[in-house]
Amino acid sequence: MVPIDSPTKIKSAKGKLGVLMPGLGAVSTTFVAGTLAIRNGISSPIGSLTQMGTLRLGKRTDNREVNIKDFVPITELDDLVFGGWDIFEDNCYEAAINAGVIDKELLDQVKDELSLIKPMKAVFDKKFVKKLDGIYVKSVKGHRARIEALRQDIQNFRKSNNVERLVMIWCGSTEVYQEPKGSVYDTLDSFEKALDNDESSIAPSILYAYAAIKEGIPYANGAPNLSVDFPAMHSLASKEGVPIAGKDFKTGQTLMKTILAPGFKARRIGIDGWFSTNILGNRDGEVLDDPESFKTKEVSKLGVLEEILEPEKYPDLYGDLYHKVRINYYPPRGDNKEGWDNIDIKGWLGYPMQIKVDFLCRDSILAAPIVLDLALFLDLAKRSGMHGIQEWLSFYFKSPMCKPDLYPMHDLFAQKVKLENTLRHLMGETLITHLGLDYYYDEE
Numbered sequence: 001m002v003p004i005d006s007p008t009k010i011k012s013a014k015g016k017l018g019v020l021m022p023g024l025g026a027v028s029t030t031f032v033a034g035t036l037a038i039r040n041g042i043s044s045p046i047g048s049l050t051q052m053g054t055l056r057l058g059k060r061t062d063n064r065e066v067n068i069k070d071f072v073p074i075t076e077l078d079d080l081v082f083g084g085w086d087i088f089e090d091n092c093y094e095a096a097i098n099a100g101v102i103d104k105e106l107l108d109q110v111k112d113e114l115s116l117i118k119p120m121k122a123v124f125d126k127k128f129v130k131k132l133d134g135i136y137v138k139s140v141k142g143h144r145a146r147i148e149a150l151r152q153d154i155q156n157f158r159k160s161n162n163v164e165r166l167v168m169i170w171c172g173s174t175e176v177y178q179e180p181k182g183s184v185y186d187t188l189d190s191f192e193k194a195l196d197n198d199e200s201s202i203a204p205s206i207l208y209a210y211a212a213i214k215e216g217i218p219y220a221n222g223a224p225n226l227s228v229d230f231p232a233m234h235s236l237a238s239k240e241g242v243p244i245a246g247k248d249f250k251t252g253q254t255l256m257k258t259i260l261a262p263g264f265k266a267r268r269i270g271i272d273g274w275f276s277t278n279i280l281g282n283r284d285g286e287v288l289d290d291p292e293s294f295k296t297k298e299v300s301k302l303g304v305l306e307e308i309l310e311p312e313k314y315p316d317l318y319g320d321l322y323h324k325v326r327i328n329y330y331p332p333r334g335d336n337k338e339g340w341d342n343i344d345i346k347g348w349l350g351y352p353m354q355i356k357v358d359f360l361c362r363d364s365i366l367a368a369p370i371v372l373d374l375a376l377f378l379d380l381a382k383r384s385g386m387h388g389i390q391e392w393l394s395f396y397f398k399s400p401m402c403k404p405d406l407y408p409m410h411d412l413f414a415q416k417v418k419l420e421n422t423l424r425h426l427m428g429e430t431l432i433t434h435l436g437l438d439y440y441y442d443e444e
């Protein structure tokens, strides 16, 4: 039962938590190396809400401000253990050097621990990631056999690392665009039959997600792939009592959009056009150079403004909005993406104005703390008896998953309030509505 009415009995966070990642590339190695550096006292966890966030409890006059990590029982960084799969055999140190995100000098300080993390052989199908050639992949054929092989990997990892609990976060490449159309993805029954029949549209990320959920492991999807975002998988997650979340980490340009657009809308400033373009040169950029993988990303990036601005409700302000997103693969930049936004806004009497944003960001530096927070919060959700779609984690995603009869919430500040109130709710604290009238009228 989802804990809606009463404070929840949360199981203890004691013992090791294994974080399993399909894809040991730029994001995952930046997360792992960073976490090792932080727990060795070399660096600080900037960007992570679980590590640096605080929360107000009670009334403003109560002066109760707590650290999130002291307030909710989340796993200590020292208790995290890392593992994953990749189509390349490089260990985490080698992969981090190749990714070129963290300086070698810093990586060398955690080299011994990092080098011990070696990928397991991947489940891969080039049909879904056309720009990569998988060389370190499982030889078993067929969906069921591949799922079994992944479940065996998970069980072996659990035993050999002596972990109490596990979470899985998809940090693999973006697969080609796919809509969950047709009866295959509608019900658990039809989907499981499709697995038996080796239905060709079922992508590797779906097999990883299925294996995780069957093993009782919470799953988050960092890419815009289908993965767990279709009705059959929602049902499976609820049936198995497993929390799921997705999709597509909200990092550079979309983070900026979900900060700026709610502000314009709040002040009823109109927008005629929003042109976004990016250059990036990492492996992710190379994969997204394939039009079919880009399409998956484009759909994820485009949805944000429509949902926030609701042009159908505000035709005078947003009815003519022209929204365009471009991603260009440009190797010299590596992981240091540059994202430009030109925003054509309009004010009082329709007078036009322009805003230009030039975000020289570091993609994986922005994504790594999201992986950490998702791992810790999904584990908390599982220990709290929550299962199925975890909408309170929308804060971290470009295309937040929600029940099909709801619309997703994109506004970063609404997402933040939702996340914080969920934590208060889990701990039996009063929710904060920001009404505040009681400060003025209670005494009368």
Ligand SMILES: NC(=O)c1ccc[n+]([C@@H]2O[C@H](COP(=O)([O-])OP(=O)(O)OC[C@H]3O[C@@H](n4cnc5c(N)ncnc54)[C@H](O)[C@@H]3O)[C@@H](O)[C@H]2O)c1
Residues within 6 Å of the ligand: 022, 023, 024, 025, 026, 027, 028, 085, 086, 087, 088, 099, 122, 123, 124, 125, 129, 132, 170, 171, 172, 173, 174, 175, 204, 205, 222, 223, 224, 248, 249, 250, 251, 252, 282, 283, 284, 287, 362, 363, 364, 366, 367
């Ligand atoms: N800020 C960000 O970096 C950001 C933001 C949002 C989403 N994402 C998404 O996160 C994912 C990871 O990004 P990245 O920059 O680390 O990319 P990356 O290319 O550096 O790493 C992805 C890794 O996944 C591996 N891989 C591909 N298919 C696999 C499979 N079937 N099984 C196991 N491994 C597989 C690749 O070999 C590669 O090492 C991408 O899908 C990306 O679109 C990244």
